[in-house]
Amino acid sequence: MRFTIISSCIIPWGGSEELWAEAALALRSAGHEITILKTAFDAQHPRIQQLQAAGCIVVGIRTYPKLAKRLLNRLLTTSRQWTAGENQFDQVEQHLRQQQPDLVVVAQGSNFDGIGFADVCRRANFPFVLVAQKAAEIFFPPVHQRAMARLVYGAARHCYFVSRHNLVVTQHQLGLELDHASVVPNPFNVPYAGELPWPASPTLVHLACVARLEVLDKGQDILLQVLALPKWQQRPLHVSFFGSGGDEPALREMAELLGLHDRVTWAGQVPDITAVWASHHALILPSRYEGLPLALVEAMLCGRPAIATAAGGTAELLGNNETGFVAAAATVAALDEALERAWVRYAEWPSIGQRAAACARNNVPPEPGAVFSQRLLQMIGN
Template sequence: MVSSCPEAWGGSEELWAGAALHLKAAGHEVQAFKTNVDYQHPRILGLHAAGCQVTDLEQLPALRTRLLNRLLPYHRQYSRRRLAQQVLRRGLLAFQPGLVLVSQGSNFDGIPYAQVCQELGLPFVLLAQKAVDFFFPPWYEREVIQAAYRAARHCYFVARHNLELTQFQLGQQLPAASVVWNPYNVPFHSESPLPSITPEATIRLACVARLEVLDKGLDLLLQVLSQDKWRNRPLQVTCFGSGADRQALEEMTAMLRLGDTVRFAGQVSDVQAIWQSHHALVLPSRNEGLPLALVEAMLCGRPAIATNAGGIGEILVDNETGFLAESASVAALDQALERAWRHRTDWQRLGSAAARHARATVPTDPARHFSEKLRSLALV
C-alpha cells in the first residue's frame, strides 16, 4: 500500500487502510508506505497493532531536511519526491509484493510512486480519490502519467465523474477501470428522526468538510448567507472539520458579521451525533470525489443541499433525496438553498428517502469489498 496523502491522515486514506486490515486478517502480508507519518495517529497505531508495517517515505536526516528547506520551493518539492521514491524503491525491493496499491488524494499525485513500480517490474493498481475539472496533467509530465495509467493492472475511482474526467484529461480510454466506494463512519442502519421543524423553529444545517476553500467552497456558502434574506431567517450553520483555511474563513465570517449564523465546531469523531441535532447537510464543494459526509448524512436520514461537484450528483437525487445546485457558484447555491427552505417541512420524507437510497447504493463494508478486488488482481 502506498499513500501520497501529504497530511498526517486524510479521509482519502480510509479505503486503503481498511483494505489493508482485511487483507492482513485474511493471512496476507501487508506493508504500507506513506508520506508524513504520525506514528501516534490512531489509524497508524491500528495498522501496527494488526501487524502491518508502516514506513514514512519522508524520513530524512535532519541535516538533509534543513538543507532542502533552504532550496527554492520547486526544487525542494522535487528533491523530496526523489528521496521518497528512493525510500519506496528500497522498501519494495526488500518486500517483493505481489501487488502494489498506489492511493492518490487526487488523480495524478501518486504517479511518482507508480513509476517506481514500473521501473521494478511490479504489478500495481491506481486509486484516485478526486479529480479537478480545471487541472490537466502538466505538459512536462503528461507522457509519464499516461504511461502509468496504461501500465496499471486496474484503475479505481470513487466516482464515475472522476473516471470520465481523468480519461478526458489523459486523452485516452481506461478499459481496466471501475468505481469503488469509500468506508463511512456511521452504521449502515443509522437513520434517526429529524429534529422538529415548525414555522418558528431554528433550522440547523451542518457543513461537514475540510476547511479548505479550493475544494470545499465554504467561502461560497458564507457569501450566500451574507444576503439579507438569510440573515433575517431562523437559520444556523455549523462547520465541522479542520483545515488550513480555518483562520481565513473565521475572518471572512467576522467581516460579513455572520457570528450569529455561522460557527466553527472543529473536528469531531462521532459523526452520527452531528445528525441528532442538525436538520440537513450543506456542502458547497468546488471539487470532489464522492464525499463521505454526503453518504453519512444520507445513511442518518438527512437530506443534503449540495453543489453538483464530482460524484455528488451520482447519489444525491434532486428534489427526492436533497437539493442539487447546478454549479459551485453563489447564485446556484443560493437557488438550491432557497428551494430547500421553501420545502423544509418535507425534509423528514426526503431524509427517509435518502437513507433508503444510500442503503440500496453503497456496500455494507466498502473496505472488505475493495480488499477482495485487490486479492483477485494479485492472483492474475
C-alpha cells in the same frame, strides 16, 4: 499474499485514506502480509496505531517541503523528472525490492499526486493498481509529468475511482481510454442500518457543513456569501462548520466581515459524526471539487437530506429534489437557488431524509473496505 500500499496523502491522515486502510485491515485479518509506505507519517495518529496493532508494517516516507520541492523543480530540466523528490522514490524502490509484493496499491488523494510512486513500480516491474480519490477539471497533470502520467495509468493493472465523474475527467485529462478502470465506494463512519430520529428544533433550522476548511476544494467561502444575503439573514437558519484546515482563520474573519458571527458556529473536528446528525437537520456542501464526499454518504445513511453543489460524483448519488437538492455549480447564485428550493420544502425534509437513507443503502455496500480487499485479491488471481 504480500501487499504494499503507498499513500501519497500530504497530511498525517485524510479521508482519502479510509478506503485503503479498511482494505488493509480486512486483508490482514485474512492472514495476508501488509506493508504501508506513508507520506506525512505520524506515528501517534490513531489510525496508524490501529493498523500497526493489527500487524501491518507502517513505514514513513521522507518528502521535501512543498516550497523546497517547487524551487528545486524550477531548476530542473524536463529531461530529469522527479529529481526534486528523488530520495523518496529511492526509498520506495528499496522497500519494494525487499518486500517483493504480489501487488502494490498506489493510493492518491487526487488523480495525479501518486504517479511518481507508480512509476517506480512500473520501471521496477512490480504489478500495481492506482486509486484516485478526486479529480478536478482544472488540474491537468503538470506538463513535465504528463508523459509519465500517461505511462503509469496505461501500465496499471487496474485504476480505481470513487465516482464516474472522476474517471471521465481523468480520461479527458490524459487523452486515454481507461478500459481497465472501475468505480469503488468509500467507507463511512456511521451505522449502516436505520436512520436517526429527526432532531427537535422548532424555532431554528440547523445545517451542518462537514468538510475540511480548505476553500479551494470545499468552497465554504461560497456558503458564507449566501448566508450574508438579506433574505437568509432574516430566516431562522444556523450553519455549523465541522472540520479543520488551513483556511479556518480566513473563513472566521470573512464571517465576521459579513456580520455572520451569530449565524455560524465553528465546531472543529468531532470524534463521532453520528452525534452531528442527531442534532442537525441537513447537510450543506458548497464544494468546488470532490470525489464522492464521505460526508454526503454519512448524512444520507443517517436520514438527512443534503443541499450540495454538483461537484465530483455528488449528483451520481444525490437525486435532485428527491433525496436532496443539487446546485448546478459552485457559485453563490446556484447555491442560493438550491437552498431556496430546499427551504420551501422544509416540511418534507424528514421524508426526503428517509428516501436518502434508502438510496444510500441501495448504492453503497455495508463494508466497502472489505469489498475493495476482495477486488485486490481477485486482481492477483487474474
